[in-house]
Amino acid sequence: MSETRKTIENVPCTFCGCLCDDLIIEIEDGQIVKNTNGCAISKEKLLGCNENRLLQPLINGSPVSLDDAIQHVAEIIASSRRLLIYGLSSTENDAHREAYKIAELVRGVVDNTSSVCHGPTILGVQSSGEPNAMLAEVRNRSDLIIYWGSNPAAAHPRHIPRYIKKEGEYIKDPKEDREIWLVDIRRTTTARMVNKFIQINPASDLEVLLTLRALVRGHVLDVDEVGGLKIDQLKEMAEHMKSAKYGTLFFGLGLTQSRGSHRNIDAAIRLIQDLSAHTKWTMMPMRGHYNVAGANKTSTWMTGYPYAVDYARGYPRYQPGEYTAVDILANGEADALLNIASDPVAHFPIDAVEHIKKIPVINIDPKINMTSKLAEVNIPSAIAGIECDGAATRMDGLPIYLKKVIDPPEGILPDREILRMIYNSLMKVLKK
Numbered sequence: 001m002s003e004t005r006k007t008i009e010n011v012p013c014t015f016c017g018c019l020c021d022d023l024i025i026e027i028e029d030g031q032i033v034k035n036t037n038g039c040a041i042s043k044e045k046l047l048g049c050n051e052n053r054l055l056q057p058l059i060n061g062s063p064v065s066l067d068d069a070i071q072h073v074a075e076i077i078a079s080s081r082r083l084l085i086y087g088l089s090s091t092e093n094d095a096h097r098e099a100y101k102i103a104e105l106v107r108g109v110v111d112n113t114s115s116v117c118h119g120p121t122i123l124g125v126q127s128s129g130e131p132n133a134m135l136a137e138v139r140n141r142s143d144l145i146i147y148w149g150s151n152p153a154a155a156h157p158r159h160i161p162r163y164i165k166k167e168g169e170y171i172k173d174p175k176e177d178r179e180i181w182l183v184d185i186r187r188t189t190t191a192r193m194v195n196k197f198i199q200i201n202p203a204s205d206l207e208v209l210l211t212l213r214a215l216v217r218g219h220v221l222d223v224d225e226v227g228g229l230k231i232d233q234l235k236e237m238a239e240h241m242k243s244a245k246y247g248t249l250f251f252g253l254g255l256t257q258s259r260g261s262h263r264n265i266d267a268a269i270r271l272i273q274d275l276s277a278h279t280k281w282t283m284m285p286m287r288g289h290y291n292v293a294g295a296n297k298t299s300t301w302m303t304g305y306p307y308a309v310d311y312a313r314g315y316p317r318y319q320p321g322e323y324t325a326v327d328i329l330a331n332g333e334a335d336a337l338l339n340i341a342s343d344p345v346a347h348f349p350i351d352a353v354e355h356i357k358k359i360p361v362i363n364i365d366p367k368i369n370m371t372s373k374l375a376e377v378n379i380p381s382a383i384a385g386i387e388c389d390g391a392a393t394r395m396d397g398l399p400i401y402l403k404k405v406i407d408p409p410e411g412i413l414p415d416r417e418i419l420r421m422i423y424n425s426l427m428k429v430l431k432k
């Protein structure tokens, strides 16, 4: 074995919202050579961390020094009237803090990727409450698990093996003591891992949830079928849910981004509240990016609001649908974009992308992506949780401390330091 080989245990995986913090990473000659415990996505992320890297600051595709890039960024931001800062969910919490400081300084808008994933979850929680739990509690106690509009086998590969098909304090044999259901509009790969797959019609989540609520509350319904399910099947579901000792509903974008949007979440929360009149039920969003829950938390600490924050009046205001990134872009409002650790060009609707093409884009990211191809300025950054430390928030709200396991490529800094440099440079430009 090489003398330079070393092993680091309990490393958190910075890919999905599970933030699995039990990876064993082996390093040889400064490179990651083995990832034990990580799923296939995690192995690809860590072992392939050098692939497709941005390695030098670029202005219009030409290499420049970091100082020149920062100066150019400060000039773009200083001359903008409606800066949009976007992304943040794939970087650590200290970087978020620096981004909010820039937004406040120039009276810009700051939004994170939750506006295109679990934003409706936040709206539902704001109107109806948050019947949340910790993943460890679910593993220890939950005897009925429902995944709704979520495909963890593909998006959160260790969610089921690490928390659900594992024994817990009161679940001695998960095969016997715990039941898993999947509610979705199509049979996904997760269907192979559950006890019961319940297929509903597309866009019928709201009516199915409201029907379950009515049945749990004891109402008699004069219908034969709702959302593709026979009323007897729905009655059986409601009775089974009432008889669980501890139920948990995990839900994904199939619920937040289908017809009904935040009303679906509102209905799901009310269903959990109704069930809790009979037994114990909790629910949890299957957060995608590893620190999207952290982006909501840091935004709330710093601005009072979880996403879609506008500083135009000098103080933060919150208006999803108006100050959300897609809307600000599609309405042609933003005149500069500072993108941090995300790829809006790959994921936003065409109207928003068409506007991105018209404005100066500053892109801070470790990797080449579709946004970097359009950016006027690219600044490469270290990968949080691999090349720099920090903190992030798991899908259940638990803070997890990220480890630096290898050095970043030479001259490449963490997002938080790049953003701090931009802030300092911006202060000088604005004082001139």
Ligand code: SF4
Pocket: 013, 014, 015, 016, 017, 018, 019, 020, 037, 038, 039, 040, 041, 042, 155, 156, 157, 158, 159
């Ligand atoms: S489930 Fe998610 S956090 Fe866990 S190892 Fe896989 S990608 Fe990483």
